[in-house]
Amino acid sequence: MQVSTDSRETWGSKLGFVLAAAGSAIGLGNIWRFPYVLGENGGFAFLIIYVACVLLIGIPIMGAELAIGRASRRNPVGAFRELMPKSAWFLVGVVGLITGVIILSYYSVVAGWTVAYLVNSVTGVVTSHANADAAGEAFSSFVSSSGKTVLYHFVFMFLCVFVVYQGVKGGIERYSKILMPTLLALLFLLIFRAVTLPGSGEGLKFLFNPDFSKLNVDVLLMAMGQAFYSLSLGMGVMITYGSYLDRQSNLFENATTVAGLDMGIAILSGIAIFPAVFAMGFEPTAGPGLTFQVLPMVFSALPAGQILAILFFALLTIAAITSAISLLEVMVSFATDELHWTRSRATFIMAALAFILGVPSALSFGVWSDFKIFGLGFFDLSDYLTANILLPVGGIFIAIFAGWAWKRAAVEAELRDGNPQLKFFNIWIWFIRILAPVAVGAILISNLLPKG
């Protein structure tokens, strides 16, 4: 299925690709969302289900995305057009692009908060609050201050532009190779501090205590949704990154490595965060509250807390950058392939688009907090629409495409390139044909049904 488009860039090395793809997967979703969801949904019991979702659904879909990308050597829209000309399949790519720009718009807002907290950790403000109420107030007053949040949203988007306009090898790969090892080092430093605190055992118990009584359908769906979002599946990041892979790469091995790193970092984040939270006598709370209110208190209470705060917010910022650049790259690859824009023009214009779309999200915690669509603020609406609807829909169509629309022999040949001993094809194809669409369809429907 070789299509020659000679000028397309490729990754410089296998490690470079793995770090860039793992960089996309490892993001805010791993560091604050995963540990909390795990702790609340049965600990070790949830972990088993989550791992099963990644292995049975996540890795097969990632394999499909990488194959679609490498076979076509195109952006998500061009990929479907190349593999299935004169059909409506390219619309899956179009929806992917729209999903990507929306995710990037609000992701950059939260990432902007982390940059602000990094700056405020350096100046000592983050660790200066006397009690939890003061830390909470500082957070609310920050997110409702229009000027500052928009400014940091801009700063973060600018960092992404800086990386992406330098290209795949000279930008994304180069910075992933610096940032991902740094992320790992920071995480290990934080873990070392956390598990050596007296009383840290409670936090580990919260994470790993297997509570099978909590398991039910909701937990199953939660695990699957988390797997999907965390692996950056369903909108074409892996199609785009796959389009820069050479024919010697083993697609399944790559998918498995990336998924393994993603799961590993999610678990390690829990080990870094919860022992400290429990040792200092705080309650674990969800999402932004944990990251921006509880952790600053935890750091304030610890010796050398300011340094830990700097390390932690640097870690979060790095994780967010390597995820956001993958979202930007999807749009840039579309504009360069299909609209024939130069890379720098594509990068600036697409980032500007995502920046502008993000402004209402940034303001929805302050001056625009009364503006609601379907009862949700702009930020919450962007998040809900993408994570709960557009990504699962994208995932279902990608699976159906790879399993049913694309000729079986062609998919098999694509997966065999770089993996001549391809073993599990006959199992994979049924996972992609039946299991993935049915399972993901179930998440989607249950998300849309009224809760009660």
Ligand code: TRP
């Ligand atoms: N995987 C990232 C995280 O865990 C978020 C992300 C980046 C993403 N690119 C994506 C999610 C594409 C879905 C689709 O934070």
